[in-house]
Amino acid sequence: xxxxxxxxxxxxxxxxxxxxxxxxxxxxxxxxxxxxxxxxxxxxxxxxxxxxxxxxxxxxxxxxxxxxxxxxxxxxxxxxxxxxxxxxxxxxxxxxxxxxxxxxxxxxxxxxxxxxxxxxxxxxxxxxxxxxxxxxxxxxxxxxxxxxxxxxxxxxxxxxxxxxxxxxxxxxxxxxxxxxxxxxxxxxxxxxxxxxxxxxxxxxxxxxxxxxxxxxxxxxxxxxxxxxxxx
Numbered sequence: 001x002x003x004x005x006x007x008x009x010x011x012x013x014x015x016x017x018x019x020x021x022x023x024x025x026x027x028x029x030x031x032x033x034x035x036x037x038x039x040x041x042x043x044x045x046x047x048x049x050x051x052x053x054x055x056x057x058x059x060x061x062x063x064x065x066x067x068x069x070x071x072x073x074x075x076x077x078x079x080x081x082x083x084x085x086x087x088x089x090x091x092x093x094x095x096x097x098x099x100x101x102x103x104x105x106x107x108x109x110x111x112x113x114x115x116x117x118x119x120x121x122x123x124x125x126x127x128x129x130x131x132x133x134x135x136x137x138x139x140x141x142x143x144x145x146x147x148x149x150x151x152x153x154x155x156x157x158x159x160x161x162x163x164x165x166x167x168x169x170x171x172x173x174x175x176x177x178x179x180x181x182x183x184x185x186x187x188x189x190x191x192x193x194x195x196x197x198x199x200x201x202x203x204x205x206x207x208x209x210x211x212x213x214x215x216x217x218x219x220x221x222x223x224x225x226x227x228x229x230x231x
Contacts, residue, residue, distance in 0.1 A: 007043065007045075007096060012096060012097065013035075015096075016031070016034070016038070016097060019097055020097045024077050024079070024103065026077075027070070027073075029060075029062060029066055029067070032060040032062070032070070033062075033070040034074055034079055034094075036056060036059050036060050037049060037056070037092070042094050048083060049091070049094060050084075050089050050091045051089055051090060053068055053071070056071075071166070075168050076168050077100070077122060078101040078121060078122050079095055079100055080094060081093040081095065101121045101122050102122040121170070123170070125169050125174050125225070126174070131225075135225050136155055136176040137226055138176070138225040138226065139175065141155075143176070143177045143178040143181055144175035144181075144211075145158075145175075145177050145178075145181040145185065145193065145194060145197060145211065146177075146178060146181050146197055147207060147211075148178055150176070150178045154179055155177070156176070156178070157175070158175050158176075158177045160175060160218065160219075161173055165187070172220075172221055172223075173218075175218070184196075190215055191212060194208060194211045
């Protein structure tokens with residue numbers, strides 16, 4: 001597939017209105033942000049776009065804080081895929097409606113979408129207690145980072161890629177951990193934090209290798225939590 005090819009704008013806007021907005025339950029702010037980024041990327045034949053949040057906020061006439069929240073929700077829905085986050089701005093891959101995980105639209109009949117409910121890839125694992133507990137259960141009462149056993153009332157959920165760096169509430173980005181690791185990791189990259197734990201002699205060399213493999217498996221979607229009805 002050639003992502004640089006210009007798309008049929010009329011068809012895309014119909015899919016946004018008929019399929020994306022109602023089935024993903026996008027707010028007015030979410031729709032405005034998605035539409036504006038679509039306009040300046042895929043409609044122009046560019047799959048990726050580099051932008052500052054202030055630029056997007058100005059374009060859709062919203063404050064920076066509201067715009068940032070809308071971006072987070074679009075990432076959680078899989079509408080946008082983060083490529084880079086830095087001081088010079090964000091680089092994201094803007095997905096067309098037909099490319100959004102969990103949402104299928106018919107090319108011949110845009111008003112006949114098939115929404116694939118229960119897809120792990122689009123599930124926000126912070127939205128309710130059952131989903132949060134599924135992440136804790138996956139780690140079997142141990143801290144994902146230091147491997148210590150964690151009491152039920154003390155355990156935390158940590159974003160491997162912080163929300164400030166566009167990390168999602170996906171099962172690929174959430175882990176159960178102890179309060180100490182949650183506090184000390186902060187916004188550090190997870191692999192860097194694991195090596196710090198090794199230098200502090202809180203992980204053995206074998207533990208470090210195992211945790212780095214687990215980190216790779218998590219990002220690859222191999223560590224699926226036991227959510228009823230989902231495979």
